[in-house]
Amino acid sequence: MNPLTNLTFLFFLFLTFVALGYTWSCAVFPYKACRSCRGVGFFRSPVFRAIRLCRRCDGSGRTLRAGRRAYNSLLRARRSFRDAQERNRRNDDH
Numbered sequence: 827m828n829p830l831t832n833l834t835f836l837f838f839l840f841l842t843f844v845a846l847g848y849t850w851s852c853a854v855f856p857y858k859a860c861r862s863c864r865g866v867g868f869f870r871s872p873v874f875r876a877i878r879l880c881r882r883c884d885g886s887g888r889t890l891r892a893g894r895r896a897y898n899s900l901l902r903a904r905r906s907f908r909d910a911q912e913r914n915r916r917n918d919d920h
């Protein structure tokens with residue numbers, strides 16, 4: 827094994843660990859602070875003491891992280907695929 831192959835292998839090993847770490851962190855910490863209101867959830871008016879809820883996060887101050895959003899959409903796609911299969915099977919029975 828020449829040193830270049832070794833380096834490439836180490837690089838891919840490193841990438842795998844980073845991906846695993848990111849997956850784990852998205853599972854444990856699915857939210858991040860909203861980019862628009864910086865996690866506050868509302869905007870304060872410069873006059874009076876009025877506030878306006880953030881439209882991007884609906885006043886919650888948090889949004890899903892990109893990894894978690896991808897995971898959720900994957901889950902949804904798989905579920906709809908499974909439901910369609912189930913429906914087909916039920917139609918075949920009759």
Ligand SMILES: [Zn+2]
Nearest residue numbers: 860863880883
């Ligand atoms: Zn917000």
